[in-house]
Amino acid sequence: MPFFVTNMSAIDTLRLPLAQLPDPLPIPVIDRPFAATIRPPGSKSLTNRALLLAALADGTSTLTSALVDADDALVMIQGLRALGAGITIDGTTITVRGVNGRWKPQTPNPVLNVRASGTAARFLTAAAALAPDNTTITIDGDARMRERPIGQLVDALRQIGATVEFVGREGSLPVRVHALKPTHPLGVTFGPTSSSQFISAMLMIGPFLSHELHVAATGPLTSDDYTWMTLALLRALGAPGNAGRDPYESVRLGLELDWRLNPARVRGFELAIEPDATGASYFQVAAAITPGAHITIPGLPAAQLGSLQGDVKFPLLVEEAGATFTGDPDRSIEIIGPRSLHAIDADLEHMPDTAMTAAVMLCFAAPTPDNPTATSTLRGLHTLRHKESDRLAALQTELAKLGATVEIITSPHDPRDVSLRLTPPPNLHALTAADPAARALPPITFDTYNDHRMAMSLALIGLRRPHVLIANPACVAKTYPTFWRDLASLFRSPAPPG
Numbered sequence: 001m002p003f004f005v006t007n008m009s010a011i012d013t014l015r016l017p018l019a020q021l022p023d024p025l026p027i028p029v030i031d032r033p034f035a036a037t038i039r040p041p042g043s044k045s046l047t048n049r050a051l052l053l054a055a056l057a058d059g060t061s062t063l064t065s066a067l068v069d070a071d072d073a074l075v076m077i078q079g080l081r082a083l084g085a086g087i088t089i090d091g092t093t094i095t096v097r098g099v100n101g102r103w104k105p106q107t108p109n110p111v112l113n114v115r116a117s118g119t120a121a122r123f124l125t126a127a128a129a130l131a132p133d134n135t136t137i138t139i140d141g142d143a144r145m146r147e148r149p150i151g152q153l154v155d156a157l158r159q160i161g162a163t164v165e166f167v168g169r170e171g172s173l174p175v176r177v178h179a180l181k182p183t184h185p186l187g188v189t190f191g192p193t194s195s196s197q198f199i200s201a202m203l204m205i206g207p208f209l210s211h212e213l214h215v216a217a218t219g220p221l222t223s224d225d226y227t228w229m230t231l232a233l234l235r236a237l238g239a240p241g242n243a244g245r246d247p248y249e250s251v252r253l254g255l256e257l258d259w260r261l262n263p264a265r266v267r268g269f270e271l272a273i274e275p276d277a278t279g280a281s282y283f284q285v286a287a288a289i290t291p292g293a294h295i296t297i298p299g300l301p302a303a304q305l306g307s308l309q310g311d312v313k314f315p316l317l318v319e320e321a322g323a324t325f326t327g328d329p330d331r332s333i334e335i336i337g338p339r340s341l342h343a344i345d346a347d348l349e350h351m352p353d354t355a356m357t358a359a360v361m362l363c364f365a366a367p368t369p370d371n372p373t374a375t376s377t378l379r380g381l382h383t384l385r386h387k388e389s390d391r392l393a394a395l396q397t398e399l400a401k402l403g404a405t406v407e408i409i410t411s412p413h414d415p416r417d418v419s420l421r422l423t424p425p426p427n428l429h430a431l432t433a434a435d436p437a438a439r440a441l442p443p444i445t446f447d448t449y450n451d452h453r454m455a456m457s458l459a460l461i462g463l464r465r466p467h468v469l470i471a472n473p474a475c476v477a478k479t480y481p482t483f484w485r486d487l488a489s490l491f492r493s494p495a496p497p498g
Contacts, residue, residue: 015488018484029463030293031434035294038297041275050271053269054098056099056207057267058265059097062094063095066092066093067479068094070480071477079124102131113140118388122197123197123201124137129162138175139177154171161180195383199230204230208263210263223350224310225350233308274308277310278353280314281314284318285360286460288338290464297334318335321362324336341362349379352384359420360399360460363404363424382416384418446471450472455475
């Protein structure tokens with residue numbers, strides 16, 4: 001039976017090119033369950049790590065199913081080309097001709113503008129130390145990137161003898177990095193960090209230094225699954241390392257990191273990039289908040305042991321809130337929306353990028369006898385202050401427009417212990433498109449702070465609540481330029497069987 005939709009013109013609008021989308025963008029309501037299959041673009045985190053390692057490798061590498069047309073990947077590709085790597089793109093396949101461990105800049109003392117890309121900013125800053133003699137590489141970004149922290153990474157580079165200058169404000173981009181000339185084994189120790197990318201950046205330059213690099217970090221590690229992703233990639237590429245205990249298992253268990261990277265000839269490689277697990281979370285929640293809806297994510301393992309991405313655990317959170325989670329451990333994830341969702345208490349330290357998606361889902365939680373206000377708590381969110389926006393403050397402001405109450409709770413004993421307590425609007429869980437009262441609700445325009453994840457998360461509210469508009473919808477270009485088209489496909493999907 002064909003799936004009925006409420007507003008075909010609004011759905012067609014979602015399919016427009018990003019530059020032609022109205023601003024703000026109206027989100028049409030879904031009024032029946034759907035059965036859809038969505039494969040998000042390749043993981044940004046995997047693509048940018050693999051691009052850097054391929055650019056530094058000896059020989060030619062091939063990345064298939066990669067993220068190729070999103071801003072974060074394009075910025076990384078532009079930077080690596082400026083440093084001498086040969087990169088060609090054919091569909092979603094990227095071919096990289098590496099520089100064998102030492103950059104060959106196309107212009108003297110290049111300046112690389114990473115715009116809003118945190119991964120490119122951190123990874124290229126560390127990799128800039130591999131410049132040829134008597135060369136500097138400057139890393140700069142947009143206004144928000146200049147506000148995001150980089151001082152701890154600069155401190156780490158200075159620990160191993162690199163000369164790094166803050167060109168503007170202390171602790172922020174732009175930075176100028178001079179060629180590193182190590183003459184003895186090198187060591188760097190991280191304390192608590194505001195971003196796991198600092199550790200990953202140092203790990204990835206280790207094989208290309210002329211002397212052993214010892215990277216240590218005292219626990220608890222920030223977003224340790226991303227550090228594990230980096231270590232797993234290095235291991236897959238044969239980068240030699242040793243430690244008192246297996247570093248991969250230590251990081252996975254949230255323990256301290258102690259790893260020694262020996263100089264290595266990293267040869268060109270082939271790597272298939274998984275679909276982005278964070279991008280998949282939006283469609284998992286789209287199904288979770290639509291009773292009876294089915295969503296399938298192919299190419300993403302249903303168990304973390306089969307994936308390099310920590311956010312592959314997000315379906316367990318959706319399941320905890322009441323949805324049905326099934327899937328193949330190697331090949332796919334499926335979510336089925338329940339009759340109603342309920343509140344949860346969850347720690348997102350290991351997958352903070354999904355916090356906005358989880359918060360939106362929990363706005364639709366129904367009261368229970370032991371939790372009559374359906375209040376949920378999300379923990380481990382301290383890194384959200386320093387993302388593309390201050391995502392904690394943004395959630396508090398935007399969800400208040402819906403009628404939700406959001407409290408940001410910082411432990412008086414540990415400023416890194418930050419939680420969000422969310423009480424959903426009364427009766428939102430029972431809202432249906434057929435309800436005349438729903439159609440009479442006033443419009444809400446959600447601001448997105450030029451933050452792709454805020455835009456994609458807040459848009460999900462419009463699937464259930466009429467008259468939702470999303471400001472600056474083109475900001476999804478950062479990591480998921482086809483998001484609105486994929487969202488439109490839900491409306492054209494058939495009803496679930498039975």
